[in-house]
Amino acid sequence: MSDTERRRGKVGYLLLLPAVLWLGLFFVVPFYSLLATSLFDQSGSDFRGYEMDYAFGNYVDVLRDYWQPLVRSLLYGAIATAICLVLGYVLAYAIAFKAGRWKNLMLVLVIAPFFTSFLIRTLSWKLILSDDGFIVNVLQAVHLLGDDGRLLATPVAVVAGLTYNFLPFMVLPLFASIDKIDHRLIEASGDLYAHPVVGFFKVTWPLSLPGVVSGTLLTFIPAVGDYINAQLLGSTNQRVIGSVIESQFTDANNYPVAAALSMVLMALIVVMVLVYVRRAGTEELL
């Protein structure tokens, strides 16, 4: 190894250092603390303190008591991600291939909602979906909703809110992937007897898979953990796991349960992501 190479190696490590320190301090340490808390004795409290007694039973309790919000969160997240994928793919495709000189403007428009607060945007959906709002009135007029039917405080509202809030996270990686596709490859597929629809599934779609995978992950993971949409747009009878964790931490002060729930959620997401990435077969593309 030459001197310059060795120096380059050192510089490499030096560049890694800030991020490693940051993650070590604010991810590894809290993660360890969370893991430890999840195994504390449930009978403890803020006043009396907690005892570490390797209470793996916490996990059993948590799964027994809160499997419904857990499944509901995963379901909401999955549905919102699927809708985001369909809407986002069409949008990203149009921006990448059809927008021409409007490309940059359209990308800015995709990000534009971020300039307003997440809370404000979600609250405004309360107005959009309100019981005497335009959408509900129209749906009632065409009898898609009963006369006393409503959208607010239903899963539909929660999924709509999630879809709206996380769509940009889907569109941007999709756009980056689709925009990179050499248009001549699509011409070549047509030249080789592929109908445009077949050409899409044989060429465009596989080449955009890296964007599909990162887009779905960036959407699904935060959507599953999100509880703002459920709190503002959903019903209190249909809680999501995020709000259960929040209330266990803040209202019930049951730290071990809240921590165990967090661990379960994290483990579930990690497993699902691993299975998903393997199934998508994009390890070498990523």
Next chain:
Amino acid sequence: MSLLAEAPDQVADDTPYDGLRLRSVTKAFASFTAVDGLDLDVPRGSFFALLGPSGCGKTTTLRMVAGLETPTSGSITLAGQDITYAKPYRRPVNTVFQSYALFPHLDIFENVAFGLRRRRSADVKTQVHEMLELVELTSQARKKPAQLSGGQQQRVALARALINKPEVLLLDEPLGALDLKLRRSMQIEIKRIQTEVGLTFVHVTHDQEEAMTMADTVAVMNKGLIEQMGAPAELYENPRSTFVANFLGQSNLIEGAVLSRSADVTTVDMQGISVSVPTGRTHTDDAAGWVGIRPEKVLIGEEGEALDAPGNTIPGGVVSDVSFVGVSTQYLVRMPWGQELQVFEQNTGRRRRFAPGERVELSWRPEYAFLLDRSQDAGAGAVAGVLA
């Protein structure tokens, strides 16, 4: 167009033609007309080259045949079928793209099999293996395109198009990305494959040497039109326009005035010297013209030396530059009227090399000279030809 009138296979437009035929094809874009009323007949089974500088409309013509562009007007027929507006995936035409456009996510086998699979062809495996054998890539079948060298990728692109046995195979500057040595060997390779499979090849290129090496018919395109079409030797030996004379090889063009015309010879006063040009090589009816002669057809000798060139002898030259390029010596000779003429002399070793400043006499056989239209630019095609 006059060149079609002289084509031996000229037939009425409604008779089915088994090759590729373009009739008054025009392609206008918003700001310019790329192809302007083009007529073209490509005989079945031929290796046809469309040669021209960049921007001459040759690639647009190719893309219209492939169905990737729609003509503004005119018609394209292939083996008697009108394909002017047929979708690209519905026409029996395949393309070898300029940068190959291989599918990066598919291995070599699947790239080559792509067209067969789309048409649900039987026996994909056998056919692909046969094709990979033809292009000598059998051992690379399971690699991805990015793992192959440029020359190998080129062969995959060729195999992927050829396997479909198209009525016409289009090659869009297929060798542009390869280095010179590889390009030469691929030229021979592609020519061999074409002879072996017997399909019609239409090859677009700006490289005149490539066109002449590979094609049996070359059409020289300029500004959306065909300047001249014919066998490479015919185009080279008897160019009809200054553009062709300069773009294909190099030419000396000397201003002259026509003295007389007879059945087989035109006599021209070229800067005070009377020279003759065969009538079949006289391409202007005007009183003035450009006398053209290829540098390698010009003989260089000492003043008063009787060289084997009855007819056209031009005395009074002074050698102004000598470059030795191995197979030949290239002279620039300043003539009494101020023009510098190029002379290439084969290095046979039997004649001595002249030095700059020496007085020489040039001569050429009348049958090698040609006469072009004086109104054409004597420099047309020259710069593009040199840059290419």
